Structures are given as C-alpha cells and as structure tokens.
Amino acid sequence: MSERNVGPASPESGPFWEATRERRLVLQWCTACEEPIQYPRSFCPRCQASGSSLEWRDASGLGVVYAIVVEHKPEAMGEESPYAVALVDLEEGVRLMTNIVGPDALSATISTGVRVTWEPLEDGRNLPLFEVSAAKQV
Amino acid sequence: MTGTLRGAAAIVGVADAASPTGELDRFGRDLETAMVLEALDDAGLTLADVDGVCHSQSAMAFAEYLGVHPQYTDSTNTGGSSYEVHAEHAAGAIAAGLADVVVGVYAATPRSDRKQRRGGGRFTPNGPMPAAEWEWPYRLRMPMGPYALAASRHMYEFGTTPEQLAEIAVSTRKWAVLNPRARFSEEITVSDVLASPMQVAPLHLLDCCLVTDGAGAFVMTSAERAKTLRKPPVYVLGAATCHDHMIISQMPDLTTTPGAISGPAAFSMAEIKPDDVDILMGYDSFTITALLHLEDLGFCSKGEGGAFVEDGRTAPGGSLPMNTNGGGLSYTHPGAYGMFLIVEAVRQLRGECGPRQVEGAEVAVAHGSGMVLSCMSTLVLGTEATL
Numbered sequence: 001m002s003e004r005n006v007g008p009a010s011p012e013s014g015p016f017w018e019a020t021r022e023r024r025l026v027l028q029w030c031t032a033c034e035e036p037i038q039y040p041r042s043f044c045p046r047c048q049a050s051g052s053s054l055e056w057r058d059a060s061g062l063g064v065v066y067a068i069v070v071e072h073k074p075e076a077m078g079e080e081s082p083y084a085v086a087l088v089d090l091e092e093g094v095r096l097m098t099n100i101v102g103p104d105a106l107s108a109t110i111s112t113g114v115r116v117t118w119e120p121l122e123d124g125r126n127l128p129l130f131e132v133s134a135a136k137q138v
Numbered sequence: 139m140t141g142t143l144r145g146a147a148a149i150v151g152v153a154d155a156a157s158p159t160g161e162l163d164r165f166g167r168d169l170e171t172a173m174v175l176e177a178l179d180d181a182g183l184t185l186a187d188v189d190g191v192c193h194s195q196s197a198m199a200f201a202e203y204l205g206v207h208p209q210y211t212d213s214t215n216t217g218g219s220s221y222e223v224h225a226e227h228a229a230g231a232i233a234a235g236l237a238d239v240v241v242g243v244y245a246a247t248p249r250s251d252r253k254q255r256r257g258g259g260r261f262t263p264n265g266p267m268p269a270a271e272w273e274w275p276y277r278l279r280m281p282m283g284p285y286a287l288a289a290s291r292h293m294y295e296f297g298t299t300p301e302q303l304a305e306i307a308v309s310t311r312k313w314a315v316l317n318p319r320a321r322f323s324e325e326i327t328v329s330d331v332l333a334s335p336m337q338v339a340p341l342h343l344l345d346c347c348l349v350t351d352g353a354g355a356f357v358m359t360s361a362e363r364a365k366t367l368r369k370p371p372v373y374v375l376g377a378a379t380c381h382d383h384m385i386i387s388q389m390p391d392l393t394t395t396p397g398a399i400s401g402p403a404a405f406s407m408a409e410i411k412p413d414d415v416d417i418l419m420g421y422d423s424f425t426i427t428a429l430l431h432l433e434d435l436g437f438c439s440k441g442e443g444g445a446f447v448e449d450g451r452t453a454p455g456g457s458l459p460m461n462t463n464g465g466g467l468s469y470t471h472p473g474a475y476g477m478f479l480i481v482e483a484v485r486q487l488r489g490e491c492g493p494r495q496v497e498g499a500e501v502a503v504a505h506g507s508g509m510v511l512s513c514m515s516t517l518v519l520g521t522e523a524t525l
C-alpha cells in the first residue's frame with residue numbers, strides 16, 4: 001500500500017505513540033473508575049477524574065472485529081485495493097479503527113478474532129494493524 | 139417580534155484563567171475542559187447535567203472530547219463576539235425548552251504556542267484532529283467508508299441484505315423520475331444497484347448519493363406575520379437535535395444514530411406519532427443512512443428497516459412517501475444536502491409539487507444527518523390544518 005498518512009501525536013496521546021516504538025500497544029486508563037479511555041484525553045469523560053488518576057497500561061493486543069468494510073478504489077486513485085478497514089473492539093473494552101492485514105484479511109468478518117501486528121513508520125514509530133488470530137476465532 | 143428572553147435564563151457558573159506572566163501552562167482541549175469543569179463546579183453541576191454545548195470552532199468536536207451527547211449545539215463563529223451570541227442563543231434555547239444546561243467555552247494560548255512552536259499544519263493548538271490521529275492512517279474512503287461500516291454492522295446484527303438497501307435506491311429513483319430537475323431520471327432495478335461498481339463493500343455506487351451543484355434557502359418569520367405573506371405558511375411544529383460523536387470510531391453504536399433521540403423529541407414537541415407523518419424527507423447520503431432514519435424515527439423497529447423498505451413502501455404510491463424530490467441519491471447532492479429536505483417538505487405542504495405531489499399532505503418531516511451519522515436534527519413541519 002502507499003505511504004501512510006500518520007500525523008503527530010496529540011498532547012494527550014504521546015505515550016501511546018512512544019510505546020509503538022517498542023511495538024507495545026498501550027491504553028490510557030482511569031484508575032478511579034477502572035475503565036480505559038480511547039481516544040486519550042486530559043480527563044476521564046466518565047467520572048471527570050484527571051491528573052494522577054490517569055495512567056497507561058499495556059493492552060493484550062487481542063480483540064474482535066466490530067465492523068469491517070473492503071475498499072474497492074478505482075485504479076485512478078493510485079492505491080492498491082482491495083483492502084480491509086475495520087473497527088476492532090479490544091479485550092479491554094475500547095474500539096480502534098485499523099486495517100486488517102495478512103493472508104486472511106479479506107475473509108475476516110464481524111466477530112472474527114484478531115491480534116495486533118505492527119507496520120514500521122519512517123520516524124521510528126509503528127502503526128498498529130491487526131491480523132486474523134486463528135486461536136481466537138469467536 | 140413576539141415573546142421576550144427577559145428573565146427567562148440565568149448564568150449560574152463561570153471560570154476563567156489568566157496569569158501575570160501572560161502565559162498559561164495548560165492549553166488546547168485540556169484548558170477548555172478545565173474551564174468547563176470549573177464553571178460547572180462553580181454552579182454545583184457536573185458534565186452529566188450538560189445537554190447543550192457552544193464552541194466557536196466545533197461544538198461537535200468539543201462535545202465528543204467531553205463525552206457528552208448534547209441536544210443543543212451551537213458552533214456559531216462571529217469572531218470575538220461569538221460568546222455573547224452563544225449566550226443569546228442559549229438563553230433562547232433554554233426559554234423554549236430546547237436545553238436545560240448549556241456550557242460555552244473559550245481558550246487560546248497564542249503566547250505559549252509561539253514560544254513552544256505549537257500549531258501549524260494539522261496540529262491546531264488543540265492538537266491534531268482526532269481523525270488525523272486515529273482514522274486517517276487507515277485510509278477509510280470518505281465519505282462512504284463510515285456508512286459502509288454502519289451497513290456492515292447492520293447486516294451482521296439484523297440480517298439486512300444488499301437487496302434491501304438497494305430497494306431504497308430503486309424507490310427513490312421512482313420519485314426522481316417525477317422530478318424534471320432530477321439528475322437521474324431513468325428507472326433502476328435492484329439488480330442494477332447490485333451490478334453497479336463496488337465502492338466500499340458492502341456499498342455499491344448506486345447506494346451512494348450524487349455529487350452535483352445545488353443551492354437553496356429558506357425564510358422564517360413569526361406565525362403571526364406568516365399569515366400576512368404571499369404563500370400558505372408552513373409551520374414548525376417540532377424540532378430537536380442530538381449529536382453523539384464526531385468521528386466514526388467514536389460512535390457509540392453503529393446501528394443507532396442520535397436520531398433515536400432527536401426524532402422522538404421533535405415528534406413529542408409536535409404532538410405527532412410516526413403514523414401521522416405524510417412525507418419523510420430523510421437525508422439519504424447513502425441507502426443505509428435512510429434505512430437508519432426509518433428505524434430511529436420510529437417508522438419501524440430497530441433492525442426491521444430492511445423489511446420495511448421492501449415492496450416500494452417509500453416509493454410513489456407507497457404508504458410512506460420518502461424523499462419525494464428524488465433525494466440525495468437521484469435528485470441533487472452538493473455536499474451538505476439538508477437544505478433540500480426543508481425546501482421539498484415546504485413545497486409538498488403547499489401543494490406545489492406537480493406530478494410528484496403527495497395529495498393532502500399535512501405533516502412533513504425534514505430529518506438532517508451531519509458529518510458521519512454524527513449529528514441528527516429533526517424538523518416537523520405542518521400546514522395550518524395541523525395547528
């Protein structure tokens with residue numbers, strides 16, 4: 001696929017992107033209500049806690065497909081297609097947009113189990129993508 | 139003018155931030171959020187009480203960050219006076235019962251932004267747009283991608299089929315055939331829709347709205363003055379709005395839009411039930427969009443939209459005339475189509491629609507959908523007989 005359009009991190013999501021340098025998927029958590037927050041914020045939109053109540057924790061990298069589409073772009077758009085774009089529900093309870101990649105990408109469907117995999121970016125960060133996890137087909 | 143705002147609403151909490159150094163150590167969404175939380179605390183309220191959000195750039199983006207689902211939204215930007223305009227509009231909304239607790243906010247840190255070289259490009263002082271950070275890298279094609287995601291989920295949860303979505307395009311085209319100004323005027327079949335090129339599966343080309351030029355306008359005045367003017371008045375019987383996200387990955391449930399809040403609220407204000415609606419102008423950016431409106435506005439139960447649109451129920455002669463101008467799918471769609479919903483609803487209620495006129499129409503609903511199923515606004519319009 002052509003070059004990724006990945007911008008800078010927001011002030012609140014720096015730790016997410018820094019962890020991707022080590023291929024670690026981390027999530028922001030609110031320790032006051034024990035729930036993860038996505039996207040990262042300066043406060044917990046559930047209970048309004050902020051400051052030391054917010055922390056970063058490793059995620060398992062496992063999830064299931066919540067919704068999935070296959071892009072059929074005209075050749076004129078200059079990108080290889082088809083490819084799959086999905087919303088994935090992580091075990092921890094947050095939803096991420098991603099691409100499903102790998103040999104089974106186009107046969108993935110809603111409720112297919114997936115696990116994180118990484119695509120290197122030019123600046124040393126890695127972009128989290130997901131591949132079908134045979135072990136966790138739901 | 140009728141009515142007055144005098145004494146109808148009150149400011150109950152305030153906050154501000156400033157420093158003798160001329161600099162603040164917080165900025166962007168963090169600073170905006172801190173101000174809102176402080177002002178709410180000043181009032182003895184919390185975010186859970188908030189049902190109205192004003193922001194001079196995007197009340198939708200800020201509400202998403204706050205995690206609130208407001209039914210009153212105001213992104214008016216008049217420069218430095220935006221916040222007085224927000225207060226004026228909020229007072230009007232509260233006086234009319236459209237909102238109970240409205241927050242307005244402002245934050246800017248030009249001095250520290252310059253020093254710390256924040257801003258520029260996609261990085262506003264608020265940080266990159268969440269879409270840039272969490273969605274753009276994955277190359278979901280806009281605008282059809284988010285709607286295709288919703289369609290995929292609706293198909294999975296309720297067994298909705300591509301054929302059922304296609305029925306919407308087919309029925310809408312039948313209306314377009316009756317509108318001499320429609321972009322497309324040839325009848326189509328379900329097979330035509332399914333044979334049209336796949337765009338973002340499961341959506342085909344004929345599941346998608348047009349791209350055309352287009353323009354429209356409306357004029358509104360008091361009911362009293364309306365009676366003295368040239369055309370039969372079309373009255374606003376009810377109106378309500380709700381947004382629950384800005385970007386699709388933040389939508390709480392891809393199969394239920396905030397129309398499930400705005401629709402019933404507007405119908406209740408208008409004192410009507412879905413059965414009373416003679417014409418539904420439901421924003422059809424895509425076939426799935428129209429299907430979701432039918433469910434969320436209560437014309438059928440959640441999940442039953444696919445079966446509802448079979449057998450031409452929304453076509454000419456059907457029990458629920460929908461998008462009688464030919465819709466965004468076949469009439470016109472310049473990018474933001476909501477104006478055309480209102481114009482057609484008014485013309486139908488005035489009886490001006492010629493071959494596509496729905497005889498005896500007295501109640502019409504213009505239901506607009508903004509961004510990516512993000513903000514729904516429902517307007518119930520009626521003839522004099524409905525008052």
Ligand SMILES: [Zn+2]
Nearest residue numbers: 030033044047
């Ligand atoms: Zn919390």
